[in-house]
Amino acid sequence: MNIVLASVDCLRHDTFDHRFYERLKSSGSYYDTCITQAAFTSPSHTSMLSGLNPFNHGVRWLIDYETDATLLPEILSEEGFNTVGFTGGYPLPTGNIPDTFDEFHHITPMEDRMEGRGNEFGPANLLVNRAVNWLDDHEGEDNFVFIHSFDLHLTLRSEFGKRDEPEFDENNVYENVEQYIGRYQRRYREEAEFVARQLENLHQLIDIDISVVTGDHGSKMPGEHGYPWVYDSEGNRVGSQVRGVELYENIIRVPLIFNGDHFPDETVHEQVRSIDIVPTLLDALDIDAPETDGKTLLSGDHPEFAYSETYHGQLTKENKLTHKMNEQYDFGWNDLDSLVCLRSNEWKLICTANGKLEPVELYHIAQDPGEGRNLLKDEPEIAKEFFDDLQSMLGDDEQMYVTADQVTQATKDRLEDLGYL
Template identity: 25%
Template structure:
């Protein structure tokens, strides 16, 4: 508003507008609660999990009672999208609130997060939080730079020497059982009584090779679903533990995935190359303290870089000045919110095969993929993206 226009408003009118805005904000906080730097924060990442393979999103091929129970206490985002279908760069986007071009990590190998890029855990630590993480995959080891800002970072997924094949040692372990990862995190949680904490738990189920333990291996002929069932059991163990500690009700819990899985929908068994919906659309479930807005569903498209400002907002933590961020608080979308273009990329085909890198934009119902032969899909009429 310019000075001339402001002068035309009577003082009592300007006061009325200010009062209306203040009451609006107060009403918003009444429904979602006020920010608090004492709120425990738990971020659960279930690697390689397509949202359309969860009952919470309408799937009937697997039972996930623990994620279902968490969803009942939470807000579910129906259309949440990753920015890159690879573990390391996607998690860096989650923990920095930045797109890959801005944080600089474009692939699982050959990149390291720069010390100058602020992270979520560094910001929370400055706000008095204890910060701990336990990860399940070698690709998220501390040497990637992702550990900076964590007081505790358990990445005990050291490669174990296997057989020698053609004179080269084959690495036989690049991941660990998620239950083992949770146990490492729980030992750290034991020391956080009475103080605010941020705990990041990363599970590598249902990533390949799809070898869930019994009874899930026998129960589910589709072993990808079997791994999802096992991941659900681990989530249940964590939730039960938080309840025993008396912190579940007051916690902010975010459950998500870094990317999806091809499952041959478009000829890709796993992930990393293509940017179709099955690789980018992920679950995103947000439980507020006291389960405020429990059971709500948001159908406006959101993106993984929105997680960063959401957690900072709800904990009263200042947003770092360094770095370019485009994300918004996920709570802004409870009343629809703006439709934004959501960007994704994959340089994996270029770096590993010398093919073209791929880029995509999702805006509302439209999904444009920039490739050697451009593709455009109507996600409302053609959610499987079969008709270009």
């Protein structure tokens, strides 16, 4: 048996329309509203592979992370599966997710800094090529293959092209960045098409019994929430970023497909979560699952609430020594909020988490999917209900007060190449 879990970094739900995806949708279980539990790579993938929310698996930061949670490849290995991971991106290899696989390969053959591809980037065609060769070598065995493509994770650098990047102003925010941007949406579509073609090739070359395709988070596009600017809870412009520092639908909503004989042919519009992947897959395989925060979707009983967070390096003084990082690196995001949110199929409450929870935005996403009208003051009872649930869920979570270690210059350079700083 061959099982493939493909995670397409930055995959938005509204660009999941390649012919390959359409075929998977028509013959499997397609969920168009899968909510990720974190807005950036490492904590989101840890939730995806563990079935746990970040406050239970412990991964809240992008790099040099560690979790004690039992992950999917470990469970499948105990059941006799060979397990292998292939990634084209930088963050996952810096933590201990790779240690849970029999083999884990970080493909890094290219450097094209002017197109946003630093030497930490491996394109999807090489990942698929490695996966095909590995599966050929293990033909007739039980195999689990994890593929993490990084092709859509383009940065502002890709938009600047061969031009010089804009200067920082006195607040360390890009100055007149609007005149430099404009390629992102086109490049994103091109890369999305490219990744889909590679996954299509994989499925044409290999007999795959179960396919799971999803994303770890989305990405912001022109016309959405002040793109590319980021605003703090007081409405001040504090940076420019296309991913990872907000909890709007374009960031935390991704598609999810389960394809194979074990899954019914259906399209589901109710929300599900990344943490539901592990219990659903294990249920289909009739394997006892460890206790998780997720639930199997094969029962047809979908979760009422979904939790997401973004502690983007704890870029607030209460959560990280970013004032020291700012003095050293001059990137100027001291006042960027850490955020948590709770979402139902109807409502979403977003809170700042800068040492304590503070409600800041409430959206009726069923009627206002673009999240254009903040109803926090208009619907105090709903806001209080969601806020109380969030407080109960987080309990004594100390992440809001954590001071993380200072990163090295080499790490900063890598993060800049990937668009995190």
